[in-house]
Amino acid sequence: MIPPAFEYHAPGTVAETIGLLSQYNGEAKILAGGHSLLPLMKLRLAEPRALIDIQRIPNLAYVKEEGEFLKVGPVTRVNDLLGSPATAAYPILRDAAREIADPVVRNLGTVGGNLCHGDPGNDLPACWIALGGEMTVTGAKGSRTVPAASFYQDTFVTAVGPSEMLTEARVPKARPGQGSSYFKIEKRVGDFAIAGVATSLVLDGKGRIASAGLGLTGVGPTALAAGDAAQSLVGQSPDAAHVSHAAKLAAEAAKPSSDLRGPAEYKRAVVEALARRGIERAVARARGGK
Amino acid sequence: MSVSPPHVDGGMGQRVQRKEDARFIRGKGTYIDDVKLPGMLYLDIVRSPYAHAKITAIHTDKALKVPGVLAVITGKDLDAHKLAWMPTLMSDRQMVLPVDTVMYQAQEVAAVLAETRYAAADGVAAVEVDYEPLPVVVDPFKALEPGAPVLRPDRKEQSNHIWHWETGDKAGTDALLRSSAVVVAQDLYIPRIHVSSIETCGCIANWDGVNGKLTVWMTTQAPHAIRTVYALVLAGAGIPVPEANIRIISPDIGGGFGGKVPVYPGYVIATAASVLTNHPVKWIEDRSENIQADSFARDYHIHAEVGATKDGKVTALRVKTLADHGYTDAAANPSKFPAGLFHIITGSYPFAKAFVEVDAAYTNKPPGGIAYRCSFRVTEAAFTIERMIDRLATQLHIDPAEFRLKNFIPPEAFPYQSALGWTYDSGNYGGALRKAMELIDYPALRAEQAEKRKQGELMGIGISSFTEIVGAGPAHTFDILGIKMFDSAEVRVHPTGAVLARFGTKSQGQGHETTYAQILAEELGIPVGQIKVEEGDTDTAPYGLGTYASRSTPTAGAAAAMAARRIREKAQKIAAHLLEVSPADVEWKDYAFRVKGVPSKSKTMAEVAFAAYTNPPPNSEAGLEATYYYDPPNMTYPFGSYICVVDLDKETGQVHIRRFVAVDDCGTVINPMIVEGQVHGGLTMGLAPALLEEIQYDAQGNIRGGSFLDYLLPTAVETPHWETARTVTPSPHHPLGAKGIGESATVGAPAAIANAVVDALAPYGVTHIDIPIHPWKVWAAIHAGKAAKGG
Numbered sequence A: 001m002i003p004p005a006f007e008y009h010a011p012g013t014v015a016e017t018i019g020l021l022s023q024y025n026g027e028a029k030i031l032a033g034g035h036s037l038l039p040l041m042k043l044r045l046a047e048p049r050a051l052i053d054i055q056r057i058p059n060l061a062y063v064k065e066e067g068e069f070l071k072v073g074p075v076t077r078v079n080d081l082l083g084s085p086a087t088a089a090y091p092i093l094r095d096a097a098r099e100i101a102d103p104v105v106r107n108l109g110t111v112g113g114n115l116c117h118g119d120p121g122n123d124l125p126a127c128w129i130a131l132g133g134e135m136t137v138t139g140a141k142g143s144r145t146v147p148a149a150s151f152y153q154d155t156f157v158t159a160v161g162p163s164e165m166l167t168e169a170r171v172p173k174a175r176p177g178q179g180s181s182y183f184k185i186e187k188r189v190g191d192f193a194i195a196g197v198a199t200s201l202v203l204d205g206k207g208r209i210a211s212a213g214l215g216l217t218g219v220g221p222t223a224l225a226a227g228d229a230a231q232s233l234v235g236q237s238p239d240a241a242h243v244s245h246a247a248k249l250a251a252e253a254a255k256p257s258s259d260l261r262g263p264a265e266y267k268r269a270v271v272e273a274l275a276r277r278g279i280e281r282a283v284a285r286a287r288g289g290k
Numbered sequence B: 001m002s003v004s005p006p007h008v009d010g011g012m013g014q015r016v017q018r019k020e021d022a023r024f025i026r027g028k029g030t031y032i033d034d035v036k037l038p039g040m041l042y043l044d045i046v047r048s049p050y051a052h053a054k055i056t057a058i059h060t061d062k063a064l065k066v067p068g069v070l071a072v073i074t075g076k077d078l079d080a081h082k083l084a085w086m087p088t089l090m091s092d093r094q095m096v097l098p099v100d101t102v103m104y105q106a107q108e109v110a111a112v113l114a115e116t117r118y119a120a121a122d123g124v125a126a127v128e129v130d131y132e133p134l135p136v137v138v139d140p141f142k143a144l145e146p147g148a149p150v151l152r153p154d155r156k157e158q159s160n161h162i163w164h165w166e167t168g169d170k171a172g173t174d175a176l177l178r179s180s181a182v183v184v185a186q187d188l189y190i191p192r193i194h195v196s197s198i199e200t201c202g203c204i205a206n207w208d209g210v211n212g213k214l215t216v217w218m219t220t221q222a223p224h225a226i227r228t229v230y231a232l233v234l235a236g237a238g239i240p241v242p243e244a245n246i247r248i249i250s251p252d253i254g255g256g257f258g259g260k261v262p263v264y265p266g267y268v269i270a271t272a273a274s275v276l277t278n279h280p281v282k283w284i285e286d287r288s289e290n291i292q293a294d295s296f297a298r299d300y301h302i303h304a305e306v307g308a309t310k311d312g313k314v315t316a317l318r319v320k321t322l323a324d325h326g327y328t329d330a331a332a333n334p335s336k337f338p339a340g341l342f343h344i345i346t347g348s349y350p351f352a353k354a355f356v357e358v359d360a361a362y363t364n365k366p367p368g369g370i371a372y373r374c375s376f377r378v379t380e381a382a383f384t385i386e387r388m389i390d391r392l393a394t395q396l397h398i399d400p401a402e403f404r405l406k407n408f409i410p411p412e413a414f415p416y417q418s419a420l421g422w423t424y425d426s427g428n429y430g431g432a433l434r435k436a437m438e439l440i441d442y443p444a445l446r447a448e449q450a451e452k453r454k455q456g457e458l459m460g461i462g463i464s465s466f467t468e469i470v471g472a473g474p475a476h477t478f479d480i481l482g483i484k485m486f487d488s489a490e491v492r493v494h495p496t497g498a499v500l501a502r503f504g505t506k507s508q509g510q511g512h513e514t515t516y517a518q519i520l521a522e523e524l525g526i527p528v529g530q531i532k533v534e535e536g537d538t539d540t541a542p543y544g545l546g547t548y549a550s551r552s553t554p555t556a557g558a559a560a561a562m563a564a565r566r567i568r569e570k571a572q573k574i575a576a577h578l579l580e581v582s583p584a585d586v587e588w589k590d591y592a593f594r595v596k597g598v599p600s601k602s603k604t605m606a607e608v609a610f611a612a613y614t615n616p617p618p619n620s621e622a623g624l625e626a627t628y629y630y631d632p633p634n635m636t637y638p639f640g641s642y643i644c645v646v647d648l649d650k651e652t653g654q655v656h657i658r659r660f661v662a663v664d665d666c667g668t669v670i671n672p673m674i675v676e677g678q679v680h681g682g683l684t685m686g687l688a689p690a691l692l693e694e695i696q697y698d699a700q701g702n703i704r705g706g707s708f709l710d711y712l713l714p715t716a717v718e719t720p721h722w723e724t725a726r727t728v729t730p731s732p733h734h735p736l737g738a739k740g741i742g743e744s745a746t747v748g749a750p751a752a753i754a755n756a757v758v759d760a761l762a763p764y765g766v767t768h769i770d771i772p773i774h775p776w777k778v779w780a781a782i783h784a785g786k787a788a789k790g791g
């Protein structure tokens, strides 16, 4: 890697990090696992004046159920979503983590980096949207909470300001009758998704869908919420007709563009297929299946 | 009582662990970038963002202010030394640095010389170039249309047509096709791909002005040829350096696959920079430069027609091809074969007549046309014929396996003269296919497929029964720049019976240090651990044409055997002297010299070697060594049959390879483990273009897929479990009966995969799909098929 010269800081606290970010006034970048940022620097597509490495800040790596949430620290490695017992009730996160590149990338890449990079090809944003999660963003004036559905503003643009950082990402604690899944296809492991669909739903005592969330990967400028698709399921029994209808609506919510991964209409068809499979899998899991 | 068979440790046929792997897997190899010389400077290259543009100005002032930057070299600077252009192997010319026009995106525009690698890169970023864009020609068909912009006004032809080449019997082929009961025609595009070896290209040029010596460490597959080219080019540039003062060192190489045969501009610029500064100059490409600017492979637009009789016997083959060569023909082919050995395209079948023509065109793309693990355009040929055989079988409603078995050139027909003039040395095509069918249980698969089709599931079975042509080549037809394509071995047996052997070839990972040592172990009766193999230093190795096109075992491997036999001739006299009998009473048997009729009276090669230095027979020369330059009498023709089973996901178009059985025949096997390794790697490199790899350009000539972000190589996840097996049909003319195996799998695999996918899609009326078979192409084929069926 031959980037232009840059400065490097490894602060020990969040406050110090925010201080450094303000000091560089938008010209510094947070470095987490580096597996999105460093490739950009290698190609000189990103030329930050300084890197602020948050990996040495204590207590930023955790996955735990606490109160009404599953809380994930920003420096948690993607691999820990697979390994942690705390994610057992959130199969969507394990599905997604397993789809993120290869073990090398997963061992270094962080949940915070994956959520903050803002690439529509990242897998975790759609999961956070489907789960109705939220992000804690910390700046000089303290912390605020941003729902995942409004966190993504444009490609590489999130709600995190230039002098802020993500300090926690969380999702509502899993409820009885909840099932979730993540389906993605790619041309090759580690390539950007052709399309991915994140699904989470809760079945009520009668087997009807009490609530649902759907998120889409790789088919728009950011991860997308397929709100109409999710809404169409609420109050329904998860039969073939309703599932297919929701899958169609998910495909309509996609805004794919044609590229090396295929023409837009193909990607839409893939979203429909994956949404159907994803909802079916989530329902099966809600009923106690795998 | 059991008698153990005669044995030499590490002789031929043994699964000897590769000698070179100890250093490779422990990070102790020495690649170019590991070499660091005192006072070394670094070169980095400014590249063009445009595919075709006039350079109106190059501003170097900012770059020269970057700390550590020493100089910016432009085409005008090189032109002053007549070095702005260099000749290609195919009698064309290529820019080292452009004087005024760039011809493809990522072309070298200027070079920055600096004290550190980082300063060089910062200097590159600071060079400002003014361009005036020119019309871009991307499509080779459009390049040949009247009125197309002439890309190479420097040529007197004033056209984008480079050459026309044809072979075969045109009239006879036309007539036979006309009278054939069935003729199928198909357009096939074999896309432009890139070798993407794990080590990119690079060099260190070290001009020693005091002694008038030039040493260049270079990622090259052919160090000797490079040395000769250097001597000629330097003389042309007015810097005459005796060839003996030029030393090319090719250290460990991280994969070549044909991509390290050409001379790249970076080598020449680094050399010029070293001559100018009297400092060693290192130039190492980065990955994007490697993919975007180095020689490409394939890029053949093929129209093929094949005929058959009513009862399914092949008759004639006609092929018309347009080759996209980029802006110059920098292909690395033997001189007499501008389209390589593409005319092996009659494959494993006894076509009575055939005719092949190829036209080459210039476009605004990087130059090349290298033999990417395919012995000079053999992949293009094998893919085409194996696809066309399937097309014919489908047309005739004959099972593709049955159709092949019915048509193969029979074993008793060898040596077989093909319709396009090759003399196939040996083959048993039916044997290989039948073995593959047994291993995969072909009838059961067809039954399963029929069942699946009833349920609307898409399963496909694809066969490829390819014939390769490797081991270039016989002096009467094969040369590069006039240098005949022999290869060489120089073998020295030391007094203690250890051996140092040097070769004109150059391993890039193939395992020569082990394979050649095993040949010598077998021929000399010396344990493999006592034999050291060296290649890649032109000051020490005998002259040879290098390693590519699966030629090393057919040529240098043969030279090893012949040199060893020369040594045995002399050794026999020494043995006779030691045994106190006449040489005629001594025979070489079971790895020792033995008195005829009294085999227990014997001398080992080590004993003889010791005597050669301590006790040579009177009136004889001391020492025990020999050199052999081997001119192969013919090419070798490895072959094989591959069967691939795929399952398709109808909704997403994903192709899942369920099984892949590969039966290869490379004649005598020297190290089965190395052969299997070559096949495994080759199959993966065949899978890659079948499903993933392609370098595309948009209408402005912008490369799409210029880094590993978009240029997708398969990983372990995409790679199926390869099931390999072999048959052994020795080459009758090679001293060991061996044929090459480095490329068979790359050549044979793509057609098996494509045939399997097309077979799976047959219910939708699909008869062809171009590689790479992306999921969206499968999906589109299904949708088009559904639409055609009306629902």
Ligand SMILES: Cc1cc2nc3c(=O)[nH]c(=O)nc-3n(C[C@H](O)[C@H](O)[C@H](O)COP(=O)(O)OP(=O)(O)OC[C@H]3O[C@@H](n4cnc5c(N)ncnc54)[C@H](O)[C@@H]3O)c2cc1C
Residues within 6 Å of the ligand: A029, A030, A031, A032, A033, A034, A035, A036, A037, A038, A039, A054, A074, A075, A099, A100, A101, A102, A105, A108, A109, A110, A111, A112, A113, A114, A116, A117, A121, A122, A123, A124, A160, A164, A165, A166, A167, A190, A191, A192, A193
């Ligand atoms: C070969 C390869 C394949 C990949 N395949 C996939 C894949 O299939 N799916 C997928 O989802 N991803 C994939 N990735 C991306 C990978 O998951 C990255 O690790 C991830 O996108 C970013 O996480 P990181 O910790 O590496 O972040 P970094 O690269 O360190 O940072 C990424 C960006 O996020 C910012 N950032 C990081 N942490 C914070 C924070 N706490 N607060 C605010 N901003 C922050 C950084 O400033 C930077 O802009 C792949 C990467 C590689 C190299």
